[in-house]
């Protein structure tokens with residue numbers, strides 16, 4: 001897409017654009033979690049003056065003291081960023097000094113599986129009083145199309161005392177405009193194959209100037225910015241990516257269940273199909289979806305679609321198939337124990353891996369949590385091991401209060417259940433020492449033993 005012409009260019013915008021280009025701009029990042037913290041580090045490393053804002057005082061204190069609270073981010077990276085000008089605060093007054101403000105706050109679902117935009121709304125309310133002319137505000141939180149324009153902008157406009165308005169294409173600039181864009185986060189936690197800066201950044205502005213300002217900002221830290229015509233297109237892009245993933249995972253999960261009945265190794269089939277050099281992208285079955293994105297984001301769209309009298313059937317069906325997977329794994333454990341003349345009730349089961357995917361420390365929406373609950377409900381005694389989670393306490397949907405059990409004496413368990421295929425595990429040894437292994441990830445690929453049950 002050709003670079004859009006900037007329609008309104010008061011000196012403040014021109015100056016801010018220049019500062020973004022030569023990386024002397026001040027950037028405020030709101031929400032210092034899995035998305036906001038790595039983004040702040042990238043920006044600081046590129047030379048921007050970065051201030052992180054969060055309502056969580058512990059995070060702010062940790063950062064100011066050079067400590068990390070995200071497993072894959074070493075403390076040294078934070079200490080380095082502090083020397084490069086990164087700072088963190090709970091005081092939002094500093095927002096008025098920023099050239100650009102990026103919002104990276106949560107967008108979960110409510111108990112009724114509807115979008116919970118309260119974090120975005122509260123953050124917009126907190127930003128509005130500090131807004132300045134010519135400032136750029138970018139929303140990165142995953143959400144349904146229309147959130148930036150129908151939810152965030154009205155709050156920003158009504159909450160600032162100076163009467164500032166989000167600039168639109170063709171509107172005369174009277175020196176009372178700020179600029180708004182949406183740019184989805186595309187990080188793949190634990191993926192070490194693609195450097196974060198090589199993941200192109202999609203940007204859609206409320207007007208052409210906002211698109212240019214945001215694209216220029218991200219071109220300072222990413223190899224490429226991809227400009228789309230509207231904030232809605234940018235919001236929808238992120239949802240398409242995640243729905244594509246969710247639907248394809250559901251497809252292989254369904255085919256896995258069928259293949260098991262037919263005595264076919266679905267993982268062998270996927271690997272064979274993946275040798276096709278075009279038209280096939282491999283997705284793998286597993287014990288269920290996890291993480292902040294794939295289990296949640298599609299429902300943002302299905303909720304919004306209802307406003308248009310539209311049923312997103314693929315999303316609903318994929319949700320149904322994927323949500324049945326933890327239950328399926330528990331059934332397979334029961335069947336495997338049955339072959340050993342053991343009921344689930346009273347069995348000792350060691351679950352390997354709590355994270356929702358391998359080699360990361362993220363527990364959010366992890367199927368392991370549901371599997372523990374289901375097994376306990378059937379009367380099993382469940383212990384777990386996970387090098388990334390020495391303890392598991394309380395979350396939004398669970399209160400386990402468990403401690404990771406050392407990987408010793410595996411023969412004492414009636415079943416060792418692999419839920420997350422962390423690379424740290426020695427699967428040969430696990431199979432050798434266990435009485436029964438139920439493997440929901442094909443982690444024991446290449447190992448052959450009669451007491452392995454793959455599901």
Ligand SMILES: NC(=O)c1ccc[n+]([C@@H]2O[C@H](COP(=O)([O-])OP(=O)(O)OC[C@H]3O[C@@H](n4cnc5c(N)ncnc54)[C@H](O)[C@@H]3O)[C@@H](O)[C@H]2O)c1
Pocket residue numbers: 030031032033034035036053054055056059104105106107119122123126140141142143185186187188189292293
């Ligand atoms: N985690 C991922 O890999 C990932 C990937 C792509 C997109 N996303 C999306 O990015 C967004 C952020 O996700 P995350 O994983 O970083 O969440 P997170 O929970 O790790 O971090 C969010 C941070 O926002 C802070 N916060 C909440 N309300 C605030 C407020 N009013 N003011 C200031 N700070 C506030 C929280 O204290 C927390 O530190 C979500 O919309 C998510 O869907 C996440």
